Amino acid sequence: MEHHGYLGLTVGAPTALTGDGGATGTVVGPLPLSVEWLGDRVRLLDQRRLPGELVLVELGTVDEVCRAIAELTVRGAPAIGATGAFGVALAAVRGEDTHDAGRRLKATRPTAVNLAWAVDRALAAADPVAEAVAIAAEDVAANRAIGRHGLGLVPEGAKVLTHCNAGGLATVGYGTAVGVIRAAHEARRRPTVWVDETRPVLQGARLTAWELQALGIPATLVPDVMAASLMQSGDVDLVVVGADRIAANGDVANKIGTYGLAVLARFHGIPFYVAAPRSTFDPATPDGASIEIERRSPDEVTSLAGVRIAPEGMAAENRAFDVTPAALVTAYVSEDGISRP
Numbered sequence: 598m599e600h601h602g603y604l605g606l607t608v609g610a611p612t613a614l615t616g617d618g619g620a621t622g623t624v625v626g627p628l629p630l631s632v633e634w635l636g637d638r639v640r641l642l643d644q645r646r647l648p649g650e651l652v653l654v655e656l657g658t659v660d661e662v663c664r665a666i667a668e669l670t671v672r673g674a675p676a677i678g679a680t681g682a683f684g685v686a687l688a689a690v691r692g693e694d695t696h697d698a699g700r701r702l703k704a705t706r707p708t709a710v711n712l713a714w715a716v717d718r719a720l721a722a723a724d725p726v727a728e729a730v731a732i733a734a735e736d737v738a739a740n741r742a743i744g745r746h747g748l749g750l751v752p753e754g755a756k757v758l759t760h761c762n763a764g765g766l767a768t769v770g771y772g773t774a775v776g777v778i779r780a781a782h783e784a785r786r787r788p789t790v791w792v793d794e795t796r797p798v799l800q801g802a803r804l805t806a807w808e809l810q811a812l813g814i815p816a817t818l819v820p821d822v823m824a825a826s827l828m829q830s831g832d833v834d835l836v837v838v839g840a841d842r843i844a845a846n847g848d849v850a851n852k853i854g855t856y857g858l859a860v861l862a863r864f865h866g867i868p869f870y871v872a873a874p875r876s877t878f879d880p881a882t883p884d885g886a887s888i889e890i891e892r893r894s895p896d897e898v899t900s901l902a903g904v905r906i907a908p909e910g911m912a913a914e915n916r917a918f919d920v921t922p923a924a925l926v927t928a929y930v931s932e933d934g935i936s937r938p
């Protein structure tokens with residue numbers, strides 16, 4: 598696998614990373630940044646091709662950025678937020694209508710509030726480029742703060758279960774839920790991680806597994822359907838997940854399957870933590886029922902890694918996110934600290 602080339606880099610040292618076309622990217626610790634601004638282009642680490650291939654793609658038009666967000670070249674709420682802001686920056690440097698660009702960017706994925714938040718912030722700024730760059734930098738700082746606040750929730754030697762990918766790839770760098778685990782690891786608390794594979798598109802198996810390997814954090818991949826059994830056998834000490842939008846009443850939209858984990862955690866008396874930056878908290882949405890849940894193509898369910906697994910003509914439903922009621926959340930971890938519902 599191509600990522601072995603930078604596994605040994607010094608943590609915290611920005612270093613050149615060579616992608617397919619000879620492009621170089623910045624690395625935060627052993628992981629490349631998911632999104633970067635190149636002055637007149639946006640560079641993304643192509644998440645569809647991980648873990649098999651490490652490919653950096655450069656986008657020069659707003660349409661390309663919209664397509665990259667919709668097709669999950671970049672995904673994860675804070676990462677698509679920063680990418681959306683860079684899309685507005687791109688429109689600005691190209692002399693295009695930034696508000697039209699902003700509308701198109703925001704329409705790509707409706708659930709993560711970070712996208713609309715970042716696009717609107719870039720649109721409102723006198724200098725959209727500087728604002729987008731600031732949004733990206735602030736995200737990395739917020740994630741590191743989330744890690745610092747959250748590591749106290751991770752007991753020595755804890756067995757942690759996480760879902761989807763809320764790591765460096767899902768953010769600009771470092772990660773939210775994975776950031777908490779990462780900070781605990783860096784503080785030598787020796788956490789081990791159960792990684793839900795996260796059907797249908799396997800962000801856990803492909804992305805979280807790859808990140809944790811790169812970070813040297815002991816992790817074991819499990820099918821999503823194993824969580825109940827792991828909790829029943831006493832093998833989960835806490836659950837930590839990210840979020841795409843947290844409503845004013847504390848309800849949390851996150852990757853489909855999160856709600857089921859929260860119900861299971863409550864039944865088994867296991868703490869359930871949500872790690873997310875301030876930009877994921879949406880005071881304008883009163884409750885979970887008001888959050889628009891993205892519906893994605895049924896093909897993601899009827900196929901696995903591009904191979905059809907269901908019979909031709911079979912109907913499939915593909916809700917990308919679900920809503921966990923605030924009552925099931927033990928605590929939220931943001932850059933501001935720890936708060937309870």
Ligand code: MRU
Binds near residue numbers: 673674773800
């Ligand atoms: O469909 P995705 O892969 O964009 O969904 C991502 C998630 O659900 C993450 O948990 C969430 O965006 C938080 S990322 C820090």
